[in-house]
Amino acid sequence: MFLNTIQAAEGARKKAKRVGRGIGCTLGKTCGKGHKGQKARSGGFHKVGFEGGQMPLQRRLPKVGFISQSAKFSAEVRLSELDKLDADHVDINVLIQHNVVPVFTKKVKVIKSGDLNRALTLKGIQVTVGAKLAIESAGGKVEA
Numbered sequence: 001m002f003l004n005t006i007q008a009a010e011g012a013r014k015k016a017k018r019v020g021r022g023i024g025c026t027l028g029k030t031c032g033k034g035h036k037g038q039k040a041r042s043g044g045f046h047k048v049g050f051e052g053g054q055m056p057l058q059r060r061l062p063k064v065g066f067i068s069q070s071a072k073f074s075a076e077v078r079l080s081e082l083d084k085l086d087a088d089h090v091d092i093n094v095l096i097q098h099n100v101v102p103v104f105t106k107k108v109k110v111i112k113s114g115d116l117n118r119a120l121t122l123k124g125i126q127v128t129v130g131a132k133l134a135i136e137s138a139g140g141k142v143e144a
Contacts, residue, residue, distance in 0.1 A: 074107040077125075079134055080114025091123045116140070 019031035026032065030040065038044040049056045077100055087094050092108055095101045101108055110122065112130035119139035127135065127142050135142060 073105060074109070075101040075105045077101065077108055077110050078113040079110065079116040079131060082110065082120060083114065083116050083118065085120075088119070089121045089123065091125065095125075110135075 017027060018025075019027040020029070022028045033040040038046065049058055051057070075095075077095060081100055082090060085094070085098055085100070087098075092101070092105060095108060096103055096105065107126065109126040109128065110131045111128050112134055116134050116138045120135060121141055121143065122135065123143045125142075132142055
């Protein structure tokens with residue numbers, strides 16, 4: 001292949017529209033732009049979604065979705081993460097000190113994910129039903 005032999009594929013290059021060439025052509029006189037108005041002028045355009053001053057559709061429709069403000073203050077902890085801790089009594093402060101949950105956490109819930117192989121005492125932490133059974137079967141207990 002040589003650079004002087006490269007050509008565009010058949011039909012890839014179309015001839016430019018020749019507008020304003022008389023009434024015998026569909027693009028004569030007004031060049032397919034109709035009569036007057038912003039879109040008929042040169043440089044006549046508007047931003048996407050503009051409806052001529054009418055309230056645009058994206059502003060007429062309600063916002064969708066909900067972001068919980070309390071979700072950023074709550075965290076989930078797995079049983080496998082509790083198993084790695086070197087403390088026997090676990091509360092929110094212990095989890096914060098060991099970087100298991102963020103500093104600003106107010107509520108923690110333990111979920112049954114992974115294994116717990118030692119006895120732990122949980123205080124002031126919510127626990128799922130499956131996680132509570134796993135903690136109690138390992139010899140630990142959950143206090144309110």
